[in-house]
Amino acid sequence: MSEEIEVTINVTGEEAVKILNAKEQEITYLKNEIARLSQQTQHSEPQLTIPKSIADLLDKFIEFYFDDVGHEDWWIQENGLIEWFSKTPNCYIKDAYLAGKALGVDLVKVVEG
Template identity: 45%
Template sequence: MSELEKAKQEVEQVCFAYHKAGGTGDIKDWKCFYDLENKLIDKVKIANQPQLTIPKSIAEMIDKEIMADAVTKFAMFHEGFERLWLSDELEMYCADKENYALASAYLAGKFLGVDLVKVGEG
């Protein structure tokens, strides 16, 4: 079943629960409706969050060029960019301030142990 079909089913369940609760007026039916509705709202909130993505080749370059623990790697990346000792390709990628911020967020996520930036294709 595709994600779209699953989403349609969930919306139908919420609509059915609303119709049933409105028809019976039973507090249990309304609770069921609100529970389903809240789950759906939470899924929509998660799905609508922006996803930061860094190309896999850039993430690999960062990991390969800067050999250190997570905290030192973060600091060395910034120093390396300022002093121009990163590879030309990585320097060119980071010359764009948004890409520089993505690379920084990628390293910060590694330090924190969370995926702040998704590693994508390329």
């Protein structure tokens, strides 16, 4: 629930100009920060890596519909991924790779292997 509140502030023309200039400087600063951060994220490379062979299998994995509990584990075991997943931090890298796929961003760099 929101209420409208009317506030009247009496300021001189000079004070109003100072306030507007300060706000304008804040807006300019924020715009520059957004541009800088946007440029920084566009040029940053993912720090995590995953072998292409594993990424290809994970890409196939997310295409499957598993209608029963445990079928995912069977598929992972049958495709030889359990050995790779069981090594820390690979299990977390797998999650980051899949999350990046879901979000449409590259969180993990795919490398040859």
